[in-house]
Amino acid sequence: GAVVSQHPSRVICKSGTSVKIECRSLDFQATTMFWYRQFPKQSLMLMATSNEGSKATYEQGVEKDKFLINHASLTLSTLTVTSAHPEDSSFYICSARDLTALGRGTDTQYFGPGTRLTVL
């Protein structure tokens, strides 16, 4: 199946700093990527839809100035947590959509392994 990578897998930062997380589709082009946040009690919350070459679409309640998303190429989307605070500590997961999979009848969204962010 298609592979999506995330970097870094784990990051620890000081409060007030910014952290960038990368999401890459390794063997397909992804015009759309999704960013999720997984809370300690397991629930997976969609934060935003990242569209290549245009602005991201944020879900209700997600601060777009806090969580900056850039989708500069067909294989890379980045999520930057600006001025991070301890409450931003979480597991961030991206997924990339492979539209060519629609015609094959296979899964169209592939998930990255996640990035564990800890803000001290």
Place this chain on the structure above:
Amino acid sequence: GEDVEQSLFLSVREGDSSVINCTYTDSSSTYLYWYKQEPGAGLQLLTYIFSNMDMKQDQRLTVLLNKKDKHLSLRIADTQTGDSAIYFCAESMDRASKIIFGSGTRLSIRP
């Protein structure tokens, strides 16, 4: 709005069947999914079902859909220790749209 609900925990004896239940609210959901997340790992798609289907079976996995009640279940036959994970129910309007996830059910296996 879109909402997907699951119970948080399930414990079963090894060798028994596990049944994980899910309810959703969006009647326009066309695709319903089950994902598995093992400790420290990303999400793995187990199976999905179209809303016009009642049942789908794939080896040890059986998915049942009651569209009238907006209820989806995942049955794992002969549950093994390797099945220990968090199982997420999810839905989307189509296979190109965003996927909305439930809270996940943590399945634990006891000897």
